[in-house]
Amino acid sequence: MLRRARLHSVQCLSTYGRAQTIFRMQHTALAEKRVIVSGIQPTGVPHLGNYLGALKSWVELQNTAQPQDELYFFIVGLHALTVPQNPKTLFADRQNLMAALLAIGVDPLRCTLFQQDAVPEHAELMWYFACITSFGRLERMTTWKSKLATLHNGGNTDHVQASQLQLGLFAYPVLQAADILLYHPTHVPVGEDQAQHLELTRDIAEGFNRMVKKRYFPTPSTLHTPSKKILSLRNPAVKMSKSAPDANSRILLTDSPKNIQAKVRRAVTDADRFLSYDPEARPGVSNLINILSALDGGTLRRELGTTVLDTDPARLAETLHTATGGSGAKLKAILSESLIEALRPIQERYHDLLQDPTYLATIEKRGAERARERAHTTISQVRTMLGLQKETL
Structure with a gap:
């Protein structure tokens, strides 16, 4: 039954796309159209920080979008190549992440979901932008320094060697600008650590517009979503990360109930x-409360005997203190059960999707086709403005 439903959704993609286009054209005048663009690196199965920090917001943006809105969500495989990769692992990570996105509720009928590397216009636009972006501007970007330090110097940016820097890692913010501007977005959901990149994207858009003497690319606005900054369970001074050497520092969306309980039990408080x-004075405890406040709360509501729950972290902490007597062990127990409950349906869908690679390949193909329709228009117009092709009437 589930497979038939999936096949039906795939068959409806092109029909849905045409109907959606007509509907949008008819209603553009009634409400402001938003174009939202966001991508994620293919690190395989997302961890809890990825989910609560960004991906859950994708689903919320999708579910609250107006009929005239466009949403482009993609997996940025080209960005993954800025650091050494095992080809077989990267290919599997791309597929696993696509399955995870579908499992958490990203709907290819309501957004354009695709693999970035299947749309070559991303790389072409990046080259045009690279030709108008100064070396000095890129040198001031901070991300390449921290990533290079992590790769070679254990995170110490004081000992970053210029000879260790590859062009792809140095220039990848230009590719990120191309990822965004290719679809003429009005809004981009970004975290605090991406603010500098969005600023560069706006600068590149304005620089291109000045060069061609027309306002072609928009300067997208930052979209603030109710996302959570989830910290490492073992070192709450840093974000949860898949690259951290201690596997107990993160919870993967596919972790078993036993693993979840063990990792939460070992969490630093x-x-x-x-x-x-109190994130400053009590980062460990505050991180656990932050995670709990971001979940749907079924377990917590039952534990507290209420149907209405205030999920503001500070007020939730007060409620938990009153109900549990300030027990850290009880907090960890409630958090473990809440995570197990929240992740169970995601895990079931994820494992089911991995059993059907043909379906995943079809979703990827249809998403890339839809993305390329928009991307081709942008690239054709850019080529004309740059003198690389004849203007068409």
Whole structure:
């Protein structure tokens, strides 16, 4: 039954796309159209920080989008190549991440979901932008320094060697600008660590517009979504990361109930015998409360005997303290059960999807086709403005 439903959704993609286009044209005048663009690196199965920090917001943006809105969500395989990769692992990670995105609720009927490397216009536009972006501007970007330090110097940026830097890693913010501007977005959801990149994207858009003497590319606005910054369970001074050497520092969306319980039990907290939300003074406890506040709360509502739950982290901490007597062990137990409950349906869908690679390949193909329709228009117009092809009437 589930397979038939999937096949039906695939068959409806092209029909849905045409109907959606007509509907959007008819209603553009009634409401402001938003074009939202966002991508994620193919690191395989997402961890909890990826999910609560960005991907859950994708689903919320999709589910609250107006009929005239366009959403482009993609897996940025070209960005993954800025650091050494095992080809077989990268290919599997791309597929696993696509399955995970579908499992958490990203709907290819309501957004354009695709693999970035299947749309060559991304790389072509990046080259045009590279020709108008100064070396000095890229040198001031901070991400390449931290990534290079992690690769070679254990995270110490004081010992970054210029000889260790590859052009792809140095210039990847230009590719990121191309990823975004290719679809003429109005809004881009970004985290705090991506603010500098969006600023560069706006600068590149304005520089291109000045060069061609017309306002062609928009300067997209930052879209603030209710995402959570999830920290490492073992070192709450840093973000949860898949590259951290301690596997207990992160929870993967596919972790078993036993693994979830063990990782939460080992999470760093403190010796205070009360619960409070204070990210500066109590980062470990606050991180666990932050995670709990971002979940749907079925387990927590049952534990507290209520149907209405205030998920503001500070007020949630007060409620938990009153109900549990400030027990850190009880907080970890409730969090473990909440995570197991929230992730169970995602895990079931994920494993089911991996059993059907043909379906995943079809979704990827249809998404790339839809993305290329828009990307081809942009590239054709850019080529004309740059003098690389004849203007068509």
